[in-house]
Amino acid sequence: MEYNLENKIFFSRLRILQAIILLxxxxxxxxxxxxxxxxxxxxxxxxxxNQLRRxxxxxxxxxxxxxxxxxxxxxxxxxxxxxxxxRAECVECTIEEICRELGFDRDRINAVLEExxxxxxxxxxxxxxxxxxxxxSWILARYREHPELDIxxxxxxxxxxNSLASHVIGYVGRISPEELDAPxxxxxxxxxxxxxxxxxxxxxxxxxxxxxxxxxxxxxLGRIQEELAFLQPVKxxxxxxxxxxxxxxxxxxxxxxxxxxxxxxxPRNGEILALASMPGFNPNTFSSGISQEEWSMMIADPAxxxxxxxxxxxxxxxxxxxxILAAGGLxxxxxxxxxxxxxxxxxxLYGRPFRCTSSHGEVALKEAIRSSCNIYFYLLGQEMxxxxxxxxxxxMGLGEATGIDLPNEVSGLVPTTQWKRETLxxxxxxxxxxxxxxxxGRINATPLQIARAIGLIATGEATRPHLVLNxxxxxxxxxxxxxxxxxxxxxxxxxxxxxxVNEWGTGWRAKVEGFDVCGKTGTAQxxxxxxxxxxxxxxxxxxxxxxWFAGFAPLAAPEIVVAVIVQSGGGGGASxxxxxxxxxxxxxxxxxxxxKEQPDESPSAGAGEQS
Numbered sequence: 001m002e003y004n005l006e007n008k009i010f011f012s013r014l015r016i017l018q019a020i021i022l023l024x025x026x027x028x029x030x031x032x033x034x035x036x037x038x039x040x041x042x043x044x045x046x047x048x049x050n051q052l053r054r055x056x057x058x059x060x061x062x063x064x065x066x067x068x069x070x071x072x073x074x075x076x077x078x079x080x081x082x083x084x085x086x087r088a089e090c091v092e093c094t095i096e097e098i099c100r101e102l103g104f105d106r107d108r109i110n111a112v113l114e115e116x117x118x119x120x121x122x123x124x125x126x127x128x129x130x131x132x133x134x135x136x137s138w139i140l141a142r143y144r145e146h147p148e149l150d151i152x153x154x155x156x157x158x159x160x161x162n163s164l165a166s167h168v169i170g171y172v173g174r175i176s177p178e179e180l181d182a183p184x185x186x187x188x189x190x191x192x193x194x195x196x197x198x199x200x201x202x203x204x205x206x207x208x209x210x211x212x213x214x215x216x217x218x219x220x221l222g223r224i225q226e227e228l229a230f231l232q233p234v235k236x237x238x239x240x241x242x243x244x245x246x247x248x249x250x251x252x253x254x255x256x257x258x259x260x261x262x263x264x265x266x267p268r269n270g271e272i273l274a275l276a277s278m279p280g281f282n283p284n285t286f287s288s289g290i291s292q293e294e295w296s297m298m299i300a301d302p303a304x305x306x307x308x309x310x311x312x313x314x315x316x317x318x319x320x321x322x323x324i325l326a327a328g329g330l331x332x333x334x335x336x337x338x339x340x341x342x343x344x345x346x347x348x349l350y351g352r353p354f355r356c357t358s359s360h361g362e363v364a365l366k367e368a369i370r371s372s373c374n375i376y377f378y379l380l381g382q383e384m385x386x387x388x389x390x391x392x393x394x395x396m397g398l399g400e401a402t403g404i405d406l407p408n409e410v411s412g413l414v415p416t417t418q419w420k421r422e423t424l425x426x427x428x429x430x431x432x433x434x435x436x437x438x439x440x441g442r443i444n445a446t447p448l449q450i451a452r453a454i455g456l457i458a459t460g461e462a463t464r465p466h467l468v469l470n471x472x473x474x475x476x477x478x479x480x481x482x483x484x485x486x487x488x489x490x491x492x493x494x495x496x497x498x499x500x501v502n503e504w505g506t507g508w509r510a511k512v513e514g515f516d517v518c519g520k521t522g523t524a525q526x527x528x529x530x531x532x533x534x535x536x537x538x539x540x541x542x543x544x545x546x547x548w549f550a551g552f553a554p555l556a557a558p559e560i561v562v563a564v565i566v567q568s569g570g571g572g573g574a575s576x577x578x579x580x581x582x583x584x585x586x587x588x589x590x591x592x593x594x595x596k597e598q599p600d601e602s603p604s605a606g607a608g609e610q611s
Contacts, residue, residue, distance in 0.1 A: 052228070053216050055124075056189065059209025060155035062236035064169060064199065066245045067271075067469050073169055073200070075155040079131040081139065085121040088148035098149070102135050104128055105291050112289075115177055119190055126174075126191040129289060130156060157193060157200075157287040163280040165248050167308040168241070168272075168406075168467065170198020171283035173290075187211075196286065197306070199239065199467055202405045209236035240469045242271035250586045251276040254579040260566040261309035261447040263465075264583055267455030267552060267561045270463030272404070274583065275448075277309040311402075311409040314444035315565055318522030318572065319372045320548045321393075321439030323493050324453055326365060328392030329380045330489035337492050340364045343375040350431045354378050369496030370505035372521065374438050381437020386428060389436060390416045395483055396453040397462065398445050404465045412449055415442040440525060451563035454550045457494065458518075458558035460487050494518055498555050506573040507549060510581040515588045519551020519562075519580065521572030544568040549576035553584050560587050 064073035081098075088094055095113075099106045109127055116125045131139075131151070139149050157172045172193040179185055179194065184205060188194060194208070195201035212233035217226040251262040255278040264274040285294065298306060307313060329335040343360035346353045356374040360367070368376035381389060393399060399414035413419075415436065417428040435441030445453075448465060456462055462481050497518035500507040506521040524546040547569030552561045562580040569575030589596060 055152065055214040055216065056191075057212035057214055057231075057233045058154045058192065059211050059233035060235045061157060061172070061193075061209065062207040063238040064207070065238065065240050066243045066248075067241060067273075068244070069240070070245050071160055072165060072241070072243075072245070073157060073159050076158045077153055078129060078156045079136050080126050080152050080154045081128040081131055081135075082124040082150040082152050083127050084124050084148045084150065086148075091148075094146060094148060098127075098139075102138060107293075108289060108291050111292065112174075115174075116190055118177060123190065124150065124152075126152075126154070129154070130287075157283075159283045159287075161245070162284060163282045164252060165243060165245070165276075166198075166280040166283050167277040167310065168198055168243060168248075168275050169283060170200035170407075171196055171281075171286040172200055173286050193287075197407060198283075198308075199241065199405065201407050203239055203468065207236040207239060210234040241467050242266075242273065242469045243275070243467065244273045244587075244590075246590060247274040247583055247586055248276060250274075250582050251579070252278060252280065254582045255566065258566050258569065258575075259303060259309070260564070260569065260576075261313070262579065262583070263310050263447050263451040263561075263563045264587075265451055265455060265463075265465055265561050267459045267461075267463060267558050270452075270455075270465045271469065272465055272467050273560065273587070275310050275467075277307070279303050279305045281305040308406065308408065309565075309567075310447045311404060311406050312446070314410055314412045314446055315546055315548075315567075316441070316443060316524040317439040317445050317450055318524030318546065318548050319374075319439055320450060320520050320522035320550045320572075321437075321443065322372065322377050323369065323457060323497060323520050324393060324396050324398070325377055325380060325384070325389060325437060326369060326493050326496065327396070327457060327485055327489060328389060329384060330365075330492060331392065331485050332384065332388065334383045335365060335380060337366075338364055341368075341373075341376050341379050343373050345375075347375050347378060349378065349382065349434055352431065354434055365492060366496045366499055369493070369520065370499040370503060372500075372506050377437045378434050381433055382430075384437075386433045386436055387416050387418075389433070390414045392485075393443070395485065396456055398443075398449055398453060402448055402452055402465050404448060405467050409448075410446060412445040413442060439522060447563045447565050450548075450550050451561050454520075454552055454563060455558075455561045456483055457490055457497075458552040458561060460485070460490050494555060497551060501551065501577075506571075507551065507577045509573060509577040510549060510551060510584060512553070512581060512584045512588050515584060516554035516556065517551055517581070517584050518553065518555050519549055519577070521577055522548030522550070523570070523572050524548060544570055547572040547575035549573075549580045551580060551584075553588070559591070560584065 060075040063071055065071050085091055095109055098104055099109065112125060112127055136151055139151055159169060173196045175185065175188050175192045175194045180188060180190065185194065187208065187210065195204035200207065210233065213231045214227060215229040217228055247264055251264065251274045255262060255276060258278065260278055262274060262276040265272050281298065340362050342362050343356055345359035346355045354374065357372065360371050360373045363371065363373050363376055393414040399412055401409045401411045420426055420428050432441055436443050452465060460482060462483050497520055498516065499505050500521065501511050501517045501519050507519040510517050510519050547566040548564065549572050550563040552558045562583050564576040564579045566575045585597060
């Protein structure tokens with residue numbers, strides 16, 4: 001009996017032990033199944049992370065060259081500092097030490113950390129680019145102390161001509177978290193440099209390459225022991241611009257330190273030969289990351305160096321608008337070649353006097369354009385009315401963006417009676433029409449729009465301005481489209497513009513012997529003549545008129561259009577026409593194989609000549 005009881009106890013305990021063993025085996029098997037099957041990928045990734053490291057190798061951006069193959073933007077290799085937050089005991093301590101020892105900008109690094117806070121800690125952050133050799137040496141010498149710091153080699157954008165053509169090329173900068181989520185940046189990663197302005201931005205997807213990857217074996221301290229695989233990065237595609245750097249250099253040199261803009265284009269196909277906005281900026285400042293202090297100073301600069309005045313600023317076109325009005329007047333039949341008015345220096349309209357620059361006597365169309373007679377165009381504008389003027393202005397491309405492949409282009413304004421009623425809730429007054437007729441009042445345009453309009457007068461065809469050479473689809477569907485204005489009417493306007501330059505008209509300073517330059521000057525008031533006359537001499541300086549010149553050459557078969565505005569330049573004939581003349585002359589000599597003219601020591605300038 002006792003024996004049976006002991007057996008029962010023994011077998012009972014044995015069963016319990018067996019159950020425990022089976023349970024342990026089951027738990028162990030379940031865990032093995034989880035590791036080897038259910039979460040295999042996760043643990044493999046964790047294991048590889050302890051042994052293998054994948055390092056992104058950023059692809060260099062494509063080259064940017066001018067139309068003759070001269071490199072405007074390329075890349076230089078430089079060393080960058082990486083931070084691996086998952087290996088840092090104290091990120092704050094590390095940042096404080098490297099800023100103290102290596103002179104890094106703490107605010108700038110804090111901004112980088114903030115931008116990357118949303119990303120996983122194991123993802124490396126590029127803290128500082130373009131390290132100096134002493135900085136690289138200091139970091140490498142402290143590898144054991146700071147396994148969270150690493151050095152990588154990466155391509156940095158380099159602009160060979162510094163500020164030359166800065167508003168055309170633009171600049172690059174580190175991609176922001178907002179841009180990472182934006183359309184068009186699907187291939188970008190944190191730390192990437194992307195185009196922020198100019199063609200760097202509008203053609204970013206072309207210029208960006210495809211990143212490579214290095215797979216390396218590391219030890220417990222994160223030191224690279226062996227490279228296991230290397231996927232080569234693919235450089236971005238190169239971009240050839242329509243810009244001619246010879247013309248670009250002349251345009252910027254002739255503007256000098258004056259605020260303004262120049263556009264030179266081929267009216268036959270819309271290719272931009274030069275596009276200058278002054279003052280410019282050095283895009284190399286942005287390549288390795290601009291400090292907050294530098295950025296704040298640039299933004300606060302009253303001269304607005306980042307503003308592309310050629311496409312992003314609007315100005316009253318002044319007397320340059322008269323050639324557009326003349327084309328409209330001829331097309332409507334309100335005037336013809338022989339229509340004349342008597343200019344006595346002023347005319348009374350709607351109970352107030354409107355002045356001219358001189359007493360021109362009896363003038364017909366050609367003389368009215370040559371001498372820029374306000375009275376002739378006051379009366380023509382009065383006959384046409386603002387709405388008809390607006391119709392022909394729109395035919396010439398005013399009041400709408402050109403579609404150029406640059407960011408931040410503005411549309412300008414061509415006023416109408418409906419526009420004023422809907423926008424301002426006011427009726428249009430007849431006196432306003434008189435001001436618009438000579439390019440004053442509410443009408444405004446960009447220098448690029450004026451250049452396009454002059455190109456239309458020169459050829460009779462509308463083209464879409466563009467900056468990339470021989471790129472399919474770049475020229476747009478409007479390139480080469482005839483505009484509904486009779487060629488004989490445009491020819492009458494062209495004859496008047498030829499007279500402006502070649503028969504001692506207001507634009508004679510743009511003349512180039514043998515090239516038949518045609519043009520029109522303009523002097524756009526910032527405030528009314530009466531208001532300016534009431535100011536002190538010192539105050540008048542702040543409201544000096546803007547100076548315009550817009551023209552083309554040669555008369556018989558136009559090849560180039562040039563539009564120039566010099567802000568507060570005074571008279572268009574004195575300030576803007578000489579700038580255009582230098583560009584016409586450079587183009588003429590270059591395309592005809594003539595000896596290059598030596599540049600003047602100072603930019604063209606002159607006292608205020610009215611137009």
